[in-house]
Amino acid sequence: MNRSDHELPCEEALDFLEPYLDGDLPVAEASRLREHLERCPDCAAELALAARIQRELRSLPQLDCPPEVLEKVRETGRGEVVPFRPRERVGLRIAAVAAVLALAVGGAALFLRFERRDRPSPQEIAQATAEARYALAYIGKVTRRTRMNLQEEVLQKRLVVPASRSVSRTLGETPSASVPSSAAAGRLDKEF
């Protein structure tokens, strides 16, 4: 290639070849290209080759796409969006795996937490047993102090008697269960 032409280098001249053949090159550039081609046989040979290829391509027969092929392409375009189905299945699988993992990790974390921190020593269990006895004994002490029986006069009265009253009312009977016990009747200054 001849690089002695300072006005239009060969690289630029080669870029101009295609638009020159297509008639798209502006007049000024086309004039400069022609001057370059007169002095540069390499670029002139490139132009001749490009012109020949273009000619031969244009001489090829025009092929029409068969109608059945065109119809298949159109049907594919109109049909269900097939590629999304595998994605949804993958999402479901991921969710299922995530669920199993979350259960496993959560269960392990709870187990380890219990093992590490909440596992009390025998002394702590004995202490807690004494404390639980204390709490329950205190309830007994309070009810004894008020001369009441927790089971019969406090808890059962609350839970059983209202139900008996309800049944008696329904049957039209005298609500005998609502009569206070002698112990409770003796303490009318106390509210229940």
Place this chain on the structure above:
Amino acid sequence: MRKTIPLTLVLLVLTAAAGWTQKLADQPGYVPIQKLDLFPRDKLSVEINIEGALLSLIAAGAKGEDPEFASLIAGLKGITVQAVPLKDVDAGSVHAKIGQAVRWLEDRGWKSTMRVREEGEETYIYLKEIDGKIAGLTLLALQPGDEAVVINIVGRIDPEQIGRVVENLHVPHMKKVPASGKKPE
């Protein structure tokens, strides 16, 4: 439809996790005694907080020696006790706080099953019932010149069983009992 399946799975996991990690505070029979701030913490003579796995271990340990006590404890979710000697605190303030606690319980559907006011002494027992069964018991007691006590028992309570158990227990002398897991002072 396909999108709801992963969502359902996630919801199931969250529900399972929530059930697994259900706290004592979520139980219907729970009373937040510490939040109610009934007694000054630094004046407590007795403070007991037992919950969760510790209750199961107590039940397992007591099964051979006292099966009724063990069975009762096995149904519980939590036991909280606070006691304060009234000589160390302003009795009027404690009396007012107990009144506030009684209102707190009644506002939240607790039913009074015992209310005794006699010569300055006050005793209240409240029950939380769910579907006709006891899910919680709270005792508030004020003995002028002696002490004030609050007890919250959370969990499944059989009236007959607790009646029999408490009748056979006598309050041991517990001076400065710390909350479980804490070192004694």
